[in-house]
Amino acid sequence: MSRRQPEIDAPLGLSLYVHVPFCRQRCPFCASYGVAGAEGQFDAFLRALQREWSLAAAEETECAPESRAIASIYVGGGTPSMPGHAFLQDLLGMLTNAYPVREDCEITVQLNPEDVDRELARALVAAGFGRVSLGVQSFDDQALRAIGRGHSGQDATAAIESLREAGCENLSLDLMFGLPGQSLGAWEETLARALLCGPQHLGVHPLTRAEATTLDRLLTGSFSATPLSEETWHPYQRAAALLSEHGYTLYEITNAALPGYECRHLLGVWSRAPLLGLGPAAHSLCGNRRWRTVCDLDLYLRSLRAQQRPPRDSVRLDALDQAREEIYLGLRRARGFTWAPLEARLPQATLERMRRKVRFLAAQGYLELDEQGARLQPQARYVCDSVALELINAVSGGAE
Ligand code: SF4
Structure with missing residues (x-):
């Protein structure tokens, strides 16, 4: 530990x-x-x-x-x-x-x-x-x-x-x-x-x-x-x-x-806290919606002159999307990701698959574990994205 x-x-x-x-x-x-x-x-x-x-x-x-x-x-x-x-x-x-x-x-x-x-x-x-x-x-x-x-x-x-x-x-x-x-x-x-x-x-x-x-x-x-x-x-x-x-x-x-x-x-x-972005290209996360405002200053200004919100790319995140974000964003932090938000979002069988993958990656020296969650070993930071993809595949039902 x-x-x-x-x-x-x-x-x-x-x-x-x-x-x-x-x-x-x-x-x-x-x-x-x-x-x-x-x-x-x-x-x-x-x-x-x-x-x-x-x-x-x-x-x-x-x-x-x-x-x-x-x-x-x-x-x-x-x-x-x-x-x-x-x-x-x-x-x-x-x-x-x-x-x-x-x-x-x-x-x-x-x-x-x-x-x-x-x-x-x-x-x-x-x-x-x-x-x-x-x-x-x-x-x-x-x-x-x-x-x-x-x-x-x-x-x-x-x-x-x-x-x-x-x-x-x-x-x-x-x-x-x-x-x-x-x-x-x-x-x-x-x-x-x-x-x-x-x-x-x-x-x-x-x-x-x-x-x-x-x-x-x-x-x-x-x-x-x-x-x-x-x-x-x-x-x-x-x-x-x-x-x-x-x-x-x-x-x-x-x-x-x-x-x-x-x-x-x-x-x-x-940590996926509520975020409101203003200005072109700004990102927001409100509830289960994430969006990015249009990357076009002229269109942004025109829309607001007409009292309208500027266009945006918006995605509604389901429970699996939210779990994937928890994993990826958590892995970038020294603290790592915790199990609690994943337990609230993933079915038991998916969680079990993920726990097996986490134990495997820990045995290979990529992750360290405690009862709350897991985090990257310092020497594994350069493969953060690869480790995240392994875990995301595990919760998405991909090959182990
Ligand atoms: S392109 Fe603009 S935002 Fe990017 S580094 Fe240069 S000044 Fe900064």
Whole structure:
């Protein structure tokens, strides 16, 4: 039996995700929806978000903000800092004015280093953005150029200083490995520089693939999950070792935090908490419905000008679909998946088949078990998707 990993619980309440779809340029590695050259649309977009929020709050009874206080807000993109701090202040005011908000609501904004100066940092912290996720990716200018980023390592350092000076006490740095031409030494140098900055949270992501897999599509928000591979396993292991030495816990395959600084919003996503997404390409999970709003800014704006919800790809999840999600999303977390939600959703014979598969995978060294559930062994993280598929096949009646 294994020691349970420390991890805070996902918040009870509603999570909001807002997708701000503006980009200065499209970066070659990026699979997130974004539009370059749409600077003239900032005001129209804010008005559209206001309408979408009103319509969603009234219509989505399973995610109704009146009955579920807002527990986390995550403003991502795209480039949320592009429309400027006044836009973000207005957006936050709009989201939090009309409905109950938990006193300890976690409010995150994703920022690009080149947009952060002292004025923006002060304005956002004063407005209530208590958590910043900074897209550093690398401190190595050559690597940044190779992936088409518009900032330098020095810009990232200056942005971190501005945020700290402004009073930001919950800072997450996003780093990327497996970059073109990136040596292990260069990756270690980026990790060391990041750790010197003392962030509370670090995202360590392999270079994102442009295409989404079936399993990626199970995910919500704009949080893509790129599987680890033979090429990225060594730098990943190095990151895991360094982070552990510095007191961070990888509470999810690519997210590490100091104790108590796990991202509640991400935990909500991994644990299938109610999620309402606003903006084009935003994902939502309300009750047994999951949907993604249309990835088309113009159509999104037109629909809301006409007081209509924008088109969306929607799927109704039956009990088996929900169980599959529990398995896949649970496996990405250090805590793993638990039996209780699966027992509520699967017939006895299916559960037995799954338990046999879990015992088999544990005997092969992929999983560790306790009475509550199962989780990946650290060395099996690079085959997370394969292990998930084995288990999903078992509950779906596929071959064992
Ligand atoms: S990385 Fe950011 S700025 Fe670049 S295309 Fe993706 S969302 Fe846009």
